[in-house]
Amino acid sequence: MHAMSDDAEQLALRALEMLELLALNHDDSEERIINLCKRALTPVGAVAAVCVAPRFVCLARTALDRLRARQVRVVAQVNFPWANDSVDMVVRETRAALVSGADEIDVVYPFRTLLAGNAPLVTELLAACKAECGSRASFTVTLEAGELRDPQLIRSACRDAIAAGADFLKSCTDRLVAPVSPQIVRIMLESIAETGGLVGCKIVGGVRTLNDARPLMSLASSRFSSAWCSPQRVRIGGSVLLDDLLVSLGVLEAGRY
Template sequence: MREMTVEDEQLALHALSLIDLFAFNSGDTEQRIVGMCQRALTPVGPVAAVCVHSRFVCLARTSLDRLFAPAIRVVALVNFPYGGSSLEPVLAETRAAVISGADEVDVVYPFRALLSGDQQTGLQMIAACKEVCGSRVKLTVTLETGDLRDPQMILQACRNAILSGADFIKSGTGKGLAVTTSQAARIILESVAEVGGQVGFKIAGGIRTFDDAGTFLKMAHARFGPQWLNVDRVRLGSSGLLDDLLVRLGVQEENASRL
């Protein structure tokens, strides 16, 4: 591991402030959610958000408020991770998340429907979820680009999601085997550029190290400039990344994750 320069340290601190921590396993417990919320307050500053299944939204929000961390956002994972095509369960989950106090909803795009040639399901689902979220709750649309694969398919999904009201486009769930590629990230950034950078960019899936984070942040910086790289426009979806950053910043020993 190379020695951190001043520039590296600044980049690491910036990356940490953009992290979305995840608890997305079916066996997650209340204890684990509380532990993740505690972990979100690091010795060098807070992360951006914690991401939980909709049933844990209230617990996460309460836990963060008790830690005097109201600025850390709670993101509800919806239609996760399989990206089903049935509208009503997704809307019910979204409503429950909003009622429970979610700051953001992260819905997995029905990518298998798109792969089969069905664009309408995705358009309708995202538009309906946005209507439930309204203006207060931000909507992330997760594309699972590792499954879509084809650049034109990824571009079409991005455009459909943006057209339907997405506030963020995210590259993957982090549950798939395929990692987010630089090509997929560029396609998302291209789609965001088509609307003047008014939609955010989230990366998840295979982003585990300081170098991984730096690669994607530099891509976003090159496209939109430094002012765009803020919590309302860019997120890094990874829990493993936090460990690497804390080790490199000298506030955690290697292999000492608290989750």
């Protein structure tokens, strides 16, 4: 393997500290969640967070605490995978996740409801989820931007999420085949710029290698600054990316850490 340049190494290390590992498969097991938490601690530093279903929040938080990795945040993905518009269901899921120890709540935006023209119900759902989070947990809204497709609809969803008090906008859940496009990231960043950069951005969807992450990270740093691109403002979602970063950094020759 060729030696990395200093710039490439720094980029890989920055991407790793922004990484949010995902375990959102219907067949996830306790063993898989524990292994994910172990992977969150690497020889070159810890990732930012792990994102799991509400039923695994307690297990993930316990596993990370036993690994003395309190700094790794546990994100609960609620309203997944169907992006329903049941306010009661989302509130129940959110409340249960918080009781189980979630540091962050990540709600899937009910995009079908917006497409059907029922914007008030979207607003109600997001507001109810934010109210449950209060000051206890940060609040992410996953846009499923690839489903919305139309740039104006994506922009509208971004503004809905920001108006509801989102701490992060997230492009998608990574369950879709198509990778996140630079256009989607630009729309998210433009919407965030309207707040003065007070909302963060989670870039998810087909980001599997450092070369995939590089231009997307560049968009964020160009819009704001390199200093803004920290785990408190930018996350990159995807467990496959971790392997590529570790290979790039010389921790792995091949395979998984």
